[in-house]
Amino acid sequence: MSSSTEISLTTNGFTGFASLVQVLGTSTGTNEKTDALSYYFTHAADEDKVWVIAIFSGRRPKRVVNSTLLQNWCAEITGLPVWLFEECYHTVGDLGETIALLLPEPDIQGQQKSLSWYIDALIRLSKAEEPEKKQFITDTWRHLNREERFVFNKLITGGFRIGVSQKVMVNALSKTVQMDAPVIAHRISGNWDPGTTKFSELLNNEGAAADHSKPYPFYLAYALDKEPAALGDPQEWQAEWKWDGIRGQIIKRNRQLFVWSRGEELMTDKFPEYQVLENLLPDGTVLDGEILPGRGDTPLPFSVLQTRIGRKNVSKKQLQEAPVVFYAYDLLEYDGVDIRDQPLETRRKLLEQIVNDLSASGRAIPVFISPVISFKTWEALAAIRERSRELGAEGLMLKRIQSAYQVGRKIGDWWKWKMDALTIDAVMVYAQKGHGRRSNLYTDYTFAVQDGDKLVTFTKAYSGLTDKEFAQVDAFVKRNSLEKFGPVRTVKPELVFEIAFEGIAASNRHKSGVALRFPRISRWRKDKTPGEINTLADLKQLLDVYGK
Amino acid sequence: MIRFTDKGLYCPAGNFYIDPWQPVERAVITHAHSDHARAGSASYLCHHLTLPLLQLRLGNNHYQSVGWNEPVFINGVRLSLHPAGHIIGSSQVRLEHNGEVWVFSGDYKTEHDGLSGAFEPVRCHTFITESTFGLPIYTWKPQQVIYDDISNWIRNNQSHQKTSVLIAYSLGKAQRILEAVSAVTGNIYAHGAVYNVHETLQQAGIPLPDIRRVTPETPREQLKGSVVIAPPGAAESPWMKKFTPYAVGVCSGWMQVRGHARRSNVDAGFALSDHADWPGLLQAINATGAQKVFVTHGFQSALSRYLNEQGLEAAEVKTEYGNDEEITELKEENGIISEQAPETT
Ligand SMILES: [Zn+2]
Ligand SMILES: [Zn+2]
Numbered sequence: 001m002s003s004s005t006e007i008s009l010t011t012n013g014f015t016g017f018a019s020l021v022q023v024l025g026t027s028t029g030t031n032e033k034t035d036a037l038s039y040y041f042t043h044a045a046d047e048d049k050v051w052v053i054a055i056f057s058g059r060r061p062k063r064v065v066n067s068t069l070l071q072n073w074c075a076e077i078t079g080l081p082v083w084l085f086e087e088c089y090h091t092v093g094d095l096g097e098t099i100a101l102l103l104p105e106p107d108i109q110g111q112q113k114s115l116s117w118y119i120d121a122l123i124r125l126s127k128a129e130e131p132e133k134k135q136f137i138t139d140t141w142r143h144l145n146r147e148e149r150f151v152f153n154k155l156i157t158g159g160f161r162i163g164v165s166q167k168v169m170v171n172a173l174s175k176t177v178q179m180d181a182p183v184i185a186h187r188i189s190g191n192w193d194p195g196t197t198k199f200s201e202l203l204n205n206e207g208a209a210a211d212h213s214k215p216y217p218f219y220l221a222y223a224l225d226k227e228p229a230a231l232g233d234p235q236e237w238q239a240e241w242k243w244d245g246i247r248g249q250i251i252k253r254n255r256q257l258f259v260w261s262r263g264e265e266l267m268t269d270k271f272p273e274y275q276v277l278e279n280l281l282p283d284g285t286v287l288d289g290e291i292l293p294g295r296g297d298t299p300l301p302f303s304v305l306q307t308r309i310g311r312k313n314v315s316k317k318q319l320q321e322a323p324v325v326f327y328a329y330d331l332l333e334y335d336g337v338d339i340r341d342q343p344l345e346t347r348r349k350l351l352e353q354i355v356n357d358l359s360a361s362g363r364a365i366p367v368f369i370s371p372v373i374s375f376k377t378w379e380a381l382a383a384i385r386e387r388s389r390e391l392g393a394e395g396l397m398l399k400r401i402q403s404a405y406q407v408g409r410k411i412g413d414w415w416k417w418k419m420d421a422l423t424i425d426a427v428m429v430y431a432q433k434g435h436g437r438r439s440n441l442y443t444d445y446t447f448a449v450q451d452g453d454k455l456v457t458f459t460k461a462y463s464g465l466t467d468k469e470f471a472q473v474d475a476f477v478k479r480n481s482l483e484k485f486g487p488v489r490t491v492k493p494e495l496v497f498e499i500a501f502e503g504i505a506a507s508n509r510h511k512s513g514v515a516l517r518f519p520r521i522s523r524w525r526k527d528k529t530p531g532e533i534n535t536l537a538d539l540k541q542l543l544d545v546y547g548k
Numbered sequence: 549m550i551r552f553t554d555k556g557l558y559c560p561a562g563n564f565y566i567d568p569w570q571p572v573e574r575a576v577i578t579h580a581h582s583d584h585a586r587a588g589s590a591s592y593l594c595h596h597l598t599l600p601l602l603q604l605r606l607g608n609n610h611y612q613s614v615g616w617n618e619p620v621f622i623n624g625v626r627l628s629l630h631p632a633g634h635i636i637g638s639s640q641v642r643l644e645h646n647g648e649v650w651v652f653s654g655d656y657k658t659e660h661d662g663l664s665g666a667f668e669p670v671r672c673h674t675f676i677t678e679s680t681f682g683l684p685i686y687t688w689k690p691q692q693v694i695y696d697d698i699s700n701w702i703r704n705n706q707s708h709q710k711t712s713v714l715i716a717y718s719l720g721k722a723q724r725i726l727e728a729v730s731a732v733t734g735n736i737y738a739h740g741a742v743y744n745v746h747e748t749l750q751q752a753g754i755p756l757p758d759i760r761r762v763t764p765e766t767p768r769e770q771l772k773g774s775v776v777i778a779p780p781g782a783a784e785s786p787w788m789k790k791f792t793p794y795a796v797g798v799c800s801g802w803m804q805v806r807g808h809a810r811r812s813n814v815d816a817g818f819a820l821s822d823h824a825d826w827p828g829l830l831q832a833i834n835a836t837g838a839q840k841v842f843v844t845h846g847f848q849s850a851l852s853r854y855l856n857e858q859g860l861e862a863a864e865v866k867t868e869y870g871n872d873e874e875i876t877e878l879k880e881e882n883g884i885i886s887e888q889a890p891e892t893t
Contacts, residue, residue: 023804025817080684081857087850088685092805101685101804146689150806440802 005231011043013112015053018148024164033164037172040283043190047116047201053173054194056164060155064125065133066183067157068093073138074099084237090433091440096153100146107142122155123195126309166217167408177203183408212253215260216286216332216340217407218493221397221414228378228417231398238344238401239373239381241393242416243327244302244503244517245292246309250274250326250367252281253336261291270314273324273366280361284336285354288405289328289370297325297368301505301547302517328355329397332405340405347405348372388419391547394502395419421500422542423522427530429455431477434462442477442489443470445521447499449512451536458539461499464521473524496528497521504547512536514543549625549643549650550676552842557652557676561645562625564593566652567867576627578654580605580719581639583868593620595629598637599832600752601719605745616665632656633667634822635720636749639836642670651836652676657821658828659691663754667824669835676865677833679846680823681801688801688825694818695728701797701816702747706773711794715814718742718779720822721799723749723756729775730757737771739778739787783814801825822892835861870881 010016023036041049075085080102092098118140125133137156166185174181175187220414228279231237237502246260254335257278259268268274281287293304306317331351332340339347342514351369358365373396376383381396388395395418403413426447432445444462465473473495480492491523502524507515552559556568571588578584578594580601585594591610594602599613614620616639617831619628629639634655641652651672660666688694698714705712714729716722718741729736736759738746743761750756758764762776762788771791782788783796796814801821803809809817824832833841841862843852848864855862 026809081854084684084850084854087847090681092685093807097806098685101687308553497582516585 011040012153013048013114014118014144014148015112016040016044017048017115018151019457020052021151021154022147022325023345028348033168034175037164037169038175039174041176045114045116048114049199050194050199050202051115051119053169053188055155055361056169057166057188059194060158061119061122062126063156063158064122064128065130065137065156069130069134070095070099070137070153070156071136074102077138077141078102078104087453092433096157097150099141099153100150103141103146103149106145118155118305120195144414145208173203179203181407186214188358189215189217197265212256213251213258213260215249215251215258216288216405218247218249218262218288219414220409221399221416222409222411224398224415224417228381228398229422231378231415234375234378234381236401238399239349239372239375239384240329240397240399241373241388241391242395242397242418242475243290243292243299243370244392244394245290245299245327248289248291248326249332250277250281250285250287250289250328251333252277252285257281259291265289270309271324272314272319274326275393276363276365277358280358280363280365282335282354284333286333287326287328287351287354287367288330289326289367290326290331292325293322294325295323299325299327301392301503303504325368326372327368330405343402343404344399345401385419421502421518421522422504422535422546423498423500424449424539424542425496425525425528425532426458426499427455427492428473428487428495428497429457429493431473431491432488441470441474443474445473445497447497448493449534449536449539455493456512456536458510458514458536459501459516459518459519461497461498461521464500465524469524493530496525496533498523498525504543504548506543509534512539513545514539549645549648549675550652552867556867558627559643562622562627562643563654566641567654574622576641577602578641579635580654581655583637584654593627595637595639597752597754598639600748601637601745604748616668630666630668630670631658633658633664634721635664636754638664639788640668640670646701648673650674650676651838653678653832655680655823656832657824658832659688661691661822662727663723664720664822667832669832671837673838674840674842675836675838675872676842676844677829677835677851678679678823679822679843679848679851681804681825681831682829682843682847682851684826686801686804686821686825687827688804688819688821691820694820695725695731697733698725698797698818698820700801701727701795701818702775705795706732709773709793709796711774711791713728713776713778713783713788713791713794713796714801715778715780715783715796715798716742717800717822719745721820722746722777722779723754724822725777725799725820726757726759729777733773733775735770735774736760737766737774737776739782740777741779741782742777762787766790798814 012017020036020040024033036047070087075082086142088102089095089098121136125136140152144152170181184203192202249260251258252485256276257268259271259274261267287331293300304322305324308314308322328351331347331354334350355367355369358367373384375384385396396414398415398417400413426449428445429448430446431442432444433440444460446457446460448457474496477489477491481489482492483490499519501516501519505515506513550558551560555565555570555572557566565572566576567578568575569586573590575589576593580598585602585606587606592602593612596613596615599611601609610842614629614817616629616631619626624645626644630642632638632640632654634657638654640656643650649672651670653676655678656667658667702712714725716725718872722742727794738759738761740761746756746759768790774803776791781839791874795816797816799818799820801819801823803817804819839861841855841860843862844865844867852862852864857891
C-alpha cells in the first residue's frame, strides 16, 4: 500500500540527502514526511542513514569555521560589498541559505560524493589550518548546486529547521526496520557517536549496546482544552502543581549519574548540586521530574535559573545565587527494571520510597517529591488552582491514577491545566522585518508602557497576530516610520497591543527594570488609544506580586 | 522632465501623469496591475493589449491605446511605449523633450516569457526603474527549469490521485504557467477571478489554451487529477474543499527564500516571478546607458546604493506602488482576499 514506492527521489549520495531535505522542508503533511524518510531509510547507504538520524536528532559534526569566515569567503567569490551581503542575510534570515543563493552557478559537477564523505571531511578539517579549510569549503561550493550548497552549509552551521519531529523520524524508522517505535525512540536518544556507530548496531533487535546513560522518551501532556469535569470521576485522577522549570530525568546506572533535559541534552555537568545522588541513589533508578531553581523546598522564579543555564562552567557565585533542586514526580526504572507499564499509582509508591530513603541518609538532598494535591471535587480543585502563582507554579497537572508512562505527546491520560497568562497593554514603538516568509514584512515589534509623559520600552514580542493583522501593521509601519536605524524603524506610538506573558522578574539589563518570560502578542487592542495603555508602575506592581 | 509628486509621476511639460495613485486629468498607464492602474482619472493612455484589461477592471472611461514604438505627441512631449516583458500589454514609457530622454520602466522582467513581449532596452539619459527583487539573493533559475518543476509536481500529484491547485496572480502569472501546465494535462480549471481575465485576453486575440471555470455545478469527478489555477486569496478559503484531495503550489518570486515557502504552509513553492531578478535589473539599467537612475518600489535603498558605488548617479524615490505592490503581493500570499480578487463561486 505504501505510497512511498511512487516517490521518485534519488537517495544516492549527497544529492539524495539534499533532495530529502528539500522534500521534508516543503511537504506539510506528516504522512508525506514519514514516507519520504522511510523511503530514504530503505534505499540509502548505511553510513549516510546513521548521519541522517544523528543530524535530525540534533547531532552534527563540531563546527569547523565561524560565520564570519563563511561570509567573507562568499563575499570574496561574489565580489559583493559587505553591506549588501548583510542586507541579503537579513532578508533571508539564514546564513547557509544566503550563501547558497548568492554563489554563482556551479562549475561542472565532479564525482558524486556521499553525505558521510562530506561529514568525514569536515571532521578531519577541524584540525586543519584556515587556508586548508577555505580551500575545501570554497571548492565544495563550486561543485554543488544551490540545494546541495544549502545543505552543506547547514552541516557546517547547524540548525536544520526543517520540521522533522523525533516522532516522525521514529515512525519512519519503525516502518523501515520493523521494530517498535518506543524501542527505536529509546535507542536513538542518548549518547552515541554517529562517527563510530553502525546503522545495524544502532537498530538491531538484539540488546542495545550497553549505553547506561540513555534516558527514556518523555511522556508529554496536552493542554486541557475542556472543563475538567469532562474528565469524569475525580477519584480516578491525581493532581500536582505544574512547575516552571526544565523537564528532566535523573539516571543512576552502573554507579554513574546522568542528568538529561527534555531536549535530550545531557546536562549532568551543569548541575553539580545533583552529584551527591551518585552515591545515594540505588543503581538502576530513573527519576522523571522538574529541574527547578529553589532554596530548600521553595521554588524560585525560572529566570533565576536562566542566568546559569547558558554557561559552560557554573561559578561558585551562581551556585549560591541560583541553587537548583529537583522536583520528582515519576519513577521510570526501579531496580534496573523498566516499570513504565505499571500504573502511576504503583510507580508513585516506589518513587516515594526512594526519595524517603534519600532523606533518611541525613545529608542535604536536592530532591523533593512533587506533592500530590488532594481534592474531592473539580470545583474544589479549580479553587486550589487559583493559588498556583503564589506557590511559583504555572497551574496544575492532572494524571490518571491508572495511567502507564507513555512515549511522547499522547492525548487522554495526562493533562496540563495552566493558569491564564499575565497581560499588559502596551504601545508599539519599534518595528523590524521578520525572517523567512515574513522577511518582507515588519513583524518583530518592541513595546513600551507609559512612565509619566515618557514611554519606556520593556519587551519585544513576535507571535500572536494573524497574517492579515501582520499585513495591516506592516502597512502602518511603512507609512508611519519616524527614523530608521539599520533594519529597525522607529514608529509613531499609536498601535496598542495586549502582551501576554508567563512570568516576570527583576532585571537590570532592561531599561524598564523587568524581564518577561514568554512574552507574546495576545491581541491587537484596536479599541484602545495610546493614552490608555498600562504604566511602568503597573509593571512594577506585577513584579512585586509575581516576581518573587 | 518627470517630477515625483504626491499624486504620482508627473510630466510638467506634457501635463500628464504616469501610473498616478490619485485621480488626475490625464494618465498614462504602464500596465493593468491594480497598483499601477487606478480608477478615477479623466482619461487614460495605454497599450492596445492593456486596454481590454483596464476596461475589465476599471469599467468604462475615456481610453486611448497605442502600439509599441508608435510615438504620440502630448503638448510637445514625444511619448512612446516599449515592451516591458512583465505581463501582457506591460510597457515602459519613453519621454523625449528638447533633446532629453527619460524612460520609466513600470514593472518589468528581462527573461522573455513568450506572452508579454520581449523586454526592449531603451537608451535614455535618465531611467526610472522598479526594484521589487533588487537584492542579489533574487537570481532566478531559467524559467524552463521552474516549468519542469511545476510539471513534475503535477505528475506526482496525479500519481497520488490529487488535484493540483496552483496559486498565481490572476493577471500575468496565471496565464504564464499555462505553458507548464499544458505540458502535462489539458484538464485545466480556474477560479472565477482568473477565468475572467483569461476570457478577456482570449477575446482580445491572445492565443491561450482553453480552460474551464470552476462553478458549484462542476462535478467533483472531473476535478480528480486536474489542475486548478486560483488567485492567492482563494488558497485558504472554503472554496478549496471541492478539490479534496489536493496539493497546493504557489508561484511567486518570494518563494525563492526557503523560510518564506515553508511558512506559507503550502505543499510546494515555485520561484517564478514576473519581475526582473538582480542580474536582470543590472543588465537592464546598464543597457539604457543612463547616467542618472531613480529607483522605485522594492529594495530601492539597496539597489540605489549599489548603483552609486558602481559610479552611476542613483537615488531612491518613494512611490505608492512601491509600498502598495509589495503589500498587495504579500497580502495575497498571506491569504487575504483583496478587493478585486476572487468572488468565491
Ligand atoms: Zn505589475
Ligand atoms: Zn509595480
